[in-house]
Amino acid sequence: MPTIKMSGSNTMAPIGAAWAEAYPHASIVTSGGGSGIGIKQLTDGTIDICNSSRPLKPTEIEAIQAKHGKEVKEYHVGYDALAVFVHPENPLNEISIEQLTQIYGEGGGITNWDQIAPGGLTGRIEVLGRESTSGTYEYFQEAICGKDDQGRHKSYRQGISAMSSSQAIIDTLATTKSALGYDGMAFKTDKVKWLKLSTKTGEPAVEPGINDARSGTYPLARKLFIYTVGEPEPHVRQFIDWVLSPEGQKGVADTGAVTVH
Numbered sequence: 001m002p003t004i005k006m007s008g009s010n011t012m013a014p015i016g017a018a019w020a021e022a023y024p025h026a027s028i029v030t031s032g033g034g035s036g037i038g039i040k041q042l043t044d045g046t047i048d049i050c051n052s053s054r055p056l057k058p059t060e061i062e063a064i065q066a067k068h069g070k071e072v073k074e075y076h077v078g079y080d081a082l083a084v085f086v087h088p089e090n091p092l093n094e095i096s097i098e099q100l101t102q103i104y105g106e107g108g109g110i111t112n113w114d115q116i117a118p119g120g121l122t123g124r125i126e127v128l129g130r131e132s133t134s135g136t137y138e139y140f141q142e143a144i145c146g147k148d149d150q151g152r153h154k155s156y157r158q159g160i161s162a163m164s165s166s167q168a169i170i171d172t173l174a175t176t177k178s179a180l181g182y183d184g185m186a187f188k189t190d191k192v193k194w195l196k197l198s199t200k201t202g203e204p205a206v207e208p209g210i211n212d213a214r215s216g217t218y219p220l221a222r223k224l225f226i227y228t229v230g231e232p233e234p235h236v237r238q239f240i241d242w243v244l245s246p247e248g249q250k251g252v253a254d255t256g257a258v259t260v261h
Contacts (some may be wrong), residue, residue, distance in 0.1 A: 002235040006030040008038020008051035009135050010166050011080060011184040012224055016051055018251035019243060026235055032165075035135025042227060043067060048236050050227040053080065053135035053184075070230030077243055079258035081213040082140060082220040083185040083194040085169070087177040091120045094196035094205035097144065097219055103127060103180070105145040106155045113178070121178065128169055128181030129160040136166075139222055140182055182220075185213070186256030213258045224257065 004026050006016055013032035020028035030051075038050035043064050056064075061072050084095055095116065102110035103125060113121035130137040145154040163169045169181045174191035185208040188194055196205035197219050212218035232240065242248045249259040 001025070001027055003027045003029060004049065004236055004239055005047040006049040006051060006226075007033060007041050007047045009035045009053040009224070010130075011053040011134075011136055011186070012051040012257075014186065014255040015078065015224075015252055015257060018255050019239075019248060022247070022251055023239060023242060025242075026239055028239070034131065034133035035138075036133035039227075042229060045229070048228065048232065049240075052225045052227060053222065054139050055223075055225065056227060064229055068229045073228045073230065073232070075226045075228075075240055075244070076223050076260060077226050078224040078249070078252040078260060079213045080222055080224055081185045081208040081218050081258070082136065082143075082182055082222065083188060083208045084180065084182050084197060084220075085173050085188075085192045085194050086180050087173055087175075088191065088193045089177055090193065092117050092195060094198065096198045096201040096203070096205070098199075098201050100144045101146055104129070104140070104156055104160065106157050108157050123178055126176055126179040127157075127160045128163055128172055128179055129156065130166075130169070130183070131162050131164055136183060140220075143220060184257070185209075188256070210258050224252075 006028060010032040016030035020030050035052040035054055038052060039056060039060050041047045042050040056072060064072050086092060099110060099116055102108040112124055141156060142153050145156060148154055163172060166183045166187045169183045170187050170189060170192055173179050173181050194208055196207045198205040199219050206212055206218050208218055213221040252259050
């Protein structure tokens, strides 16, 4: 039985594990570490498939093509909605992209809970984020932090606590009433609460969900990808075809993400 090595996005790690368990025609060796780690391993030629919760950057594509002399192949395998999570006892029920920009973005002015919802929690917001190798980290930065006058993406503000994994985000939120963090909606448990999200403060807010993620109605919906270097070997191509089939897409749905169709 052939072996397929797959690595990358922590958001997609549960999906990869579900695929590995269900796929009958090859041994799937899968790991997380972050989209950036998977992209580096794909560039180095140590894996067959990279899982990524963001599109590859032009510089990354160029580096792969320069090293291997082959085009990068992209496959859209699902959708995810990034949810904004708080402790279950936090009375806040919704938040806006505008407010998140002021919480997470460089130069933002929101540091305390009563600046968002007077009469609720008081005190400083403990702001949680992901590590810089995470595709979720990069996607959230681009979606939330905004751009400067030259059109460049702004940085995160100082003082954000970098969590090493999706589970670390959830575990910290479950025990820290003053915390606020973000991660894929698939990581929702009864130990945390997600917030409805609007683009602007005062507009109707949308809860993360399958239909809203797929249609783009939810403001932080994104695509999930797998990548190969050039046309994959036949046994890898067979696996990718299976991933895009109803049986493979079941692994996407069963782990809380959203199928392509």
